[in-house]
Amino acid sequence: MFRDVTTNNGNREPNADKELYRQLRRRSWEELWMKEVPLFNGALPVERLKRVALIRAVGVVFSESGSSGQGNEVRMWLRGLLEDPAEKIRRYAMNALPKVGAGHEEEGDMLALLRSTQNEREKKFLAGALEKIGGSETLAVVRGVLPQTEQKTRAAVARSECPGAVRLDRMLEDFEGVRIHLRGRRGLEGVMCSEVEAQGKFRVLEVGSGLVAMEPTAPFQLADVFALRCFGTAGFLLGPDGSLAAVMTSPLARKILTAFTEGPVRYRLDFVSKGHQRGAVRELANRVYAMCPEILNDPRSALWSMDIFTASRSETVELRPRWSPDPRFAYRLKDVPAASHPPLAACMARLGGKAEVVWDPFCGSGVELIECALRGGVRRLVGTDRSPDAIAIARANFAASGVESVEADFVCSDFREHGPIAGPGSVDLIITNPPLGMRVPIRDLSALISDLLAVAAVVLKPGGRLVFVNPVRMENPHPLLALKSRQTVDMSGFDCRMEVYVKSAKG
Ligand SMILES: C[S@@+](CC[C@H](N)C(=O)[O-])C[C@H]1O[C@@H](n2cnc3c(N)ncnc32)[C@H](O)[C@@H]1O
Structure with a gap:
């Protein structure tokens, strides 16, 4: 049984509901449902009000650990509480209902209450609950009356009835004013630029830290x-001129959204590096909706993200397609701990250049090798990893990549035992992201990297290349390997060197 929080003179503490909720929140679902709910049901009205926090706890604990078979019973109980004479109890019930899978019937109950109540606070809470569970019936009632609920409900209806998609294959004919920001790792901007220039469809405008700005040169x-x-x-960069809402609904934003979206436009707002900004998000979403009701804010599974970047005196918005998974890397069915981000692997493959025989001694999930194969010109891939799970994952990812006509050997072995699969002078390119000693401690990281360089000097053909992320500072590490390039790269919180070595032609 719960302990109520009362002062010596019998009054309740101001935070009594919160304190009681905290106590109840720790209880098991069975205890709440079998003991506390019957007590609540049998209590006098004044006692029920003191125990109102139970309703909130039931919603939360059920959503975390309740049995789905009991969902109906729980919803029936909460629906009954929507008819309680006490407004506070009704309010707690309407807040809990979205957590326990409320649907059409509960929506009907809440709409009936919305029509009948004269209490403004109750209307506000009903609107909040309907924003979470409402569908077309809610939309018909709130249209033109409650704009925020209207916009959220429209987004929910669109999500369930016409989820739409961002379309890769649509053409933007009128490309004037379009500026695209590619964001990547600090230190790899040069590689990103070289890829843009080699493709020839966009012009690089500006390069910043981890950023390449470009514009299209044609539709x-x-x-x-x-x-x-x-x-x-x-x-896509929007702004910086005008208010955020004006920028988000500008002709430029609309033309990009219209061109590339199938179905209703749904976006989520992200104040980059500012964390949760619930109030600001709500206010801005409401303003955007008032200016352009075709653009719907939908934090759940939105098609687009409007990322807001704050600089010293101005804010800019970037309109970014949200994919899951990123269509470029859909081959990555699974990964390993400390797996490389595929764009990093793509940068490494670009730095490695064309090669027929490629070996990744620490292949993990295989992304570096797959990115090499996708660039073309590869005849044979070899991946070694001492983890059998990693090898199984690399094989599955490679199969999903759809790369054909490349012979691929993924072998569970220590890289030093390379003989049977990568003999002396047989490899054009070694590409690898070795253990960096950050997440998984390595007993002697320097020795491991020295061994890698020694093995590379044996296995590479004369003129062959080694591209790797080097966690150890070393100058002239091997007499047969000449440093061709080195850049310091942000590896998500720590810096490493991306190095390219070429094996001497004499070796
Ligand atoms: C940083 S992860 C590689 C990630 C990989 N590039 C990917 O994207 O999945 C390092 C890998 O090296 C493997 N490894 C560690 N020591 C090894 C060794 N001596 N020989 C072969 N593989 C080793 C680990 O099992 C791990 O999968």
């Missing part, structure tokens, strides 16, 4: 942007 499809593999995310 283009989104597929042209996503044919580039070295960036992490791509967004």
Whole structure:
């Protein structure tokens, strides 16, 4: 049984409901449903009000650990509470209902209450609950009356009835004013630029830290942007002129959204590097809806993200397609701990250049090798990893990549035992992201990297290349390997060197 929180003079503490909720929240579902709910049901009205936090706890604990077979019973109980004479109890019930899978019937109950109540606070809470569970029936009632609920419900209806898609194959004919920001790792901007220039469909305008700004040179499809593999995310720059809402609904935003979206436009808002900004998001979404009701804010499975970047004095918006998975890397069915981000692997493959025989000594899930194969010109791939799970994953990912006519050997072995699969002077390119000693401690990281360089000097053909992320600072590490390039790269929180070595022609 719960302990109520009362002061010495018998009054309840101001935070009594919260405190009681905290106590109940820790209980098991069975205890709440079998003991506390019957007590609540049998209590006098004044006692029920003191125990109102139970309703909130039931919603939350059921959503986490309740048995789905009991869902109906729980919803029936909460629906009954919507008819309670006490407004506070009704309010708690309407807040809990969305958590327990409320649907059409509960929507009907809440709409009936919305029509009958004169209490403004109750109307506000009903609107909030309907924003979470409402469908077309809610839309018919709130249209023109409750704009925020209207916009959220329209987004929910669109999501369930016509989810739509961002289309890679649509053409944007009127490309004037379009500027695309490719974002990637600090240190790899040069590789991103070289890919853009080699493709020839966009012109590089500006390069910043982890950023390449480009503009199209002709009508283009989104597929042209996503044919580039070295960036992490791509967004269309909107603004900076005008208020955020004006920028988000500008003719430029509308033409991009119309061109590339099938179905209703649904977006989510992200104040980049500012964390959750619930109030600001709500306010901005409401303003955008008032200016352009065709653009719907939908934090759940939105097609687009409007990323808001704050600079010293201005804010800019980038309109970014949200994919899951990114269509460029859909082959990655599974990964391993410390797996490389595919755009990093794509940058490495680009740095490696064309090669017929490629070996990744620490292949993990195989992304570096697959990215090499996707660039073309590869005849044979070899992946070694001492983890059998990694080898199984690399094989599955390679199969999903659809790369044909490349012989691929994935072998569970220590890279030092390379003899049977990668003999002396047989490999054009070694490409690898070795253990970096950050997540999985390595006893002697320097020795491991020295061994890798020694093995590379044996296995590479004369003129062959080694591309790898080097966690150890070393100058002239091997007499047969000449450093061709080195760049410091942000590896998500720590810096490493991306190095390219060429084996001497004499070796
Ligand atoms: C950073 S992860 C590689 C990630 C990989 N590039 C990917 O994207 O999945 C390093 C891998 O090296 C493997 N490894 C560690 N020591 C090894 C060794 N001596 N020989 C072969 N593989 C090793 C680990 O099992 C791990 O899968």
